Amino acid sequence: MSHTLSPASAPAQAPTRLRSRVATVAGVSLVLNLLVWGLARLVGADFDVTRPGAGPMTVGPVMVAVMTVIPVALGGALTWFLGRTRPRAVTALAWVGLAIGLLTVPMPFTVEASATTQTALAAMHVVTGVVWWILLRRAVVR
Template sequence: MTTSATSSTSTAVAPPVWIRGLIAAAVAAVVNVVIRLIASAAGADMLVDAEGTSTAVTPAAVLIATTLPIVLGGVFVWLLARRTPRAQVLFAWVGLILGVATIPVPLLSAHDIATGLSLAPMHVVAGAAWFSAMMLGAKKTS
């Protein structure tokens, strides 16, 4: 008696870049709002100095500051990747680097250390969500 095993591998196709950008924006926004709410509940005053004025970091501000750059970046990369597929990988890394490189901004502009330490990881969350979304469907080159 002979048994035959067949391997059925299905190659999952990643959604288009612009959809992945929207998904990354939504995920990062939810995570960042949760971080903001936890920090506020833990006693962070959620105030930052912006151009000499104290500004409250509200959940709405977190939503806008998280989603707007990711959505605009997703549209930009979608338009660019249609002509240059490698742009997707390049801009994935650019977004991650920007997320990490901007960590000092909230640390230096926050009124208290708790606020700074809660806002800094939000930059990493946005950069990591962007990177993951862009690399998901990136073409591997050898």
Template sequence: MTTGTAPVHTIAPPIWRRGLIATAVAAVANAVVFRIGNAAGADMTVVMAGTTASVTLVTVLTTTVLPLVLASIPTWLLARRNRRLRTVLAWAGLAVAIATIPVPVLFAPQPATGWTLATMHLIAGLVWLGSMTIGTRRRV
């Protein structure tokens, strides 16, 4: 009788499914942040080019879902040929999210709104990074 253990392999979802999972998780998390921001008194308006625009839940969901779905497509296509590229694109996504944090902070007349929207950028970037890098190491 042997007492050895069988090799354990990490089985992660395919990249396209990871993208959909990241999109769903980020959308729900950003919707929660939106509600918390509203409850905390953020007026959820931004001023760009002299025009005031209200940020609604639909706006939040659209601006969360669209970029993550659009990022998933090239990631899925490119990472099929080069597995390391998935990790590079995951970190690039987080870098873009961090680089765009100043936009809502600068264009929101109310600091609570700016930081609420900036938090949403960070959530989307971290969820993207996590979804694309989890399970990249194999254990044997």
């Protein structure tokens, strides 16, 4: 069975597709970041982190989930809001998300932590940025 969209229904479908795509970004990023976390634990990362001026903390799976899903949801809300009337904004924000992911790679190296912990946390920034870029770009192409 084939479905066609009439011009009147196509714009109404776009925000739903975009929300679905952002949810997919959050889910894929979460799974991959938890995989990075688990693999890093296997090779000795303790995920004990001390931020300047703050007490020590341990980054666990819940923290990984929160710090993955919340930024993606916020970026997704902005993308959905702007993308409703400006489809090109989705393309621009796909690139912005990639840039944020890559430009924040140094952040884990500003905290006191083992090298394996810092590297794993930095990898999570790259993972989320790249997943955001790939899946949002695919949303625009389709």
